[in-house]
Amino acid sequence: MSQIIEQVSGQATGQAAGKLYGIGVGPGDPELLTVKALRRLQAAPVVAYPVSDGGKSLSRSIVAGYLRPKQIEVPLWYPFKLEQSSQPYYDQAAETLAEHLAAGRDVVVLCEGDPFFYGTFMYLFTRLSERFHTEVVPGVSSVMANAAMLGTPLTYRNDLFMVLPGTLSAELLQAKLALADAAVILKLGRNFAKVYAVLEQLNLLDRAKYIERATMPNQRILPIREVDPAAVPYFALISIPSQWQPE
């Protein structure tokens, strides 16, 4: 093999630096990885992924069947529920990956859905993409995948479509949702009761559809009036499909 000497900004490593890949692993069904994400995943010597407080990693569980025996796994313990700034944790995670990259090892970071759409990969991207060659592989977002699972087209023709995080205030949600032709509300969890009240105010309860863990084996679709607000997972969403009808 040819020896490539590459200058990594600020440091001469004496060997080619590794490449960083942020790959979207899609909404949950392992078959909804793209061909490119699968290829990047299986070729990389290092695979990193966010881990929740409970020690579980959704993105790793999605790709578990694709991992190869000798890959180095790097769990990234993000502070999902802390009140203080999470930025020091991303500093630390970025340095862990930078060590692998500087040593010439390609690193794949697993990202649920799409890496640049409400993800955490951007915090690593902003810290590492100027120092190391970085590629982002887009993924299937739950924002679209829910429609396939619900069997309901989401947007037509000239529709204005919105994605709203359930973390917004009731006032903001109500004011903005009123302007959409179709919408998806993410990040439900403990925000469900507030969102439900907004939908009731806007007379949207008959149109709104509720789905948990779209495309995963434990996916659940419930009539929105039957949802227990105390038992709504983070990976639940409400879809408000377009009402457009062809003339």
Place this chain on the structure above:
Amino acid sequence: MSQIIEQVSGQATGQAAGKLYGIGVGPGDPELLTVKALRRLQAAPVVAYPVSDGGKSLSRSIVAGYLRPKQIEVPLWYPFKLEQSSQPYYDQAAETLAEHLAAGRDVVVLCEGDPFFYGTFMYLFTRLSERFHTEVVPGVSSVMANAAMLGTPLTYRNDLFMVLPGTLSAELLQAKLALADAAVILKLGRNFAKVYAVLEQLNLLDRAKYIERATMPNQRILPIREVDPAAVPYFALISIPSQWQPE
């Protein structure tokens, strides 16, 4: 192989009816098909796809390298530019597919991006899904893929995200875009000059990014002030990424 006799609503065919698959083929790069879309595509005896006035099919060109020699191809000549209702054309296309399905042949319909997101597959879905088993395989949308190509994260945390068709009036575009934290404007083509004027009004020209044919071999990224309004293709979009910065 076991013989399955299946009752298709309204007609006893004496054989199992075929299944209908609407598969998202992603934004353009053939590797951005999902593993599932690829599997469904290669297993189906019949592959249908929309064809433009000029006789070209973007979705077919995306999957050209994956097609198998004995697959039956069904080009669907949609009336992309006609002024009259397009619904009779979808009636005809649906009947063509229904003949294959009734004869027991699975049919895959190729859909650029995601089938239920501003697509044309829904017109076939509404006509056929009650008569035949139908599955939708979600795909990577250009709405997210453009961000990967531009190297710019699109949305963070509590951002409100909008997708606006450039076909909307300048007044509507301006009123609604002003409320978004991040946005993508689709269906540019001849609407570019109007959209540009709206961005100027909203002081968004420094933030807006322009990309043609994201992830395709002839992808082009241009500073938005250098775009020739007379030469903007339909598959161009403007991305307005979030300005959110971690504290």
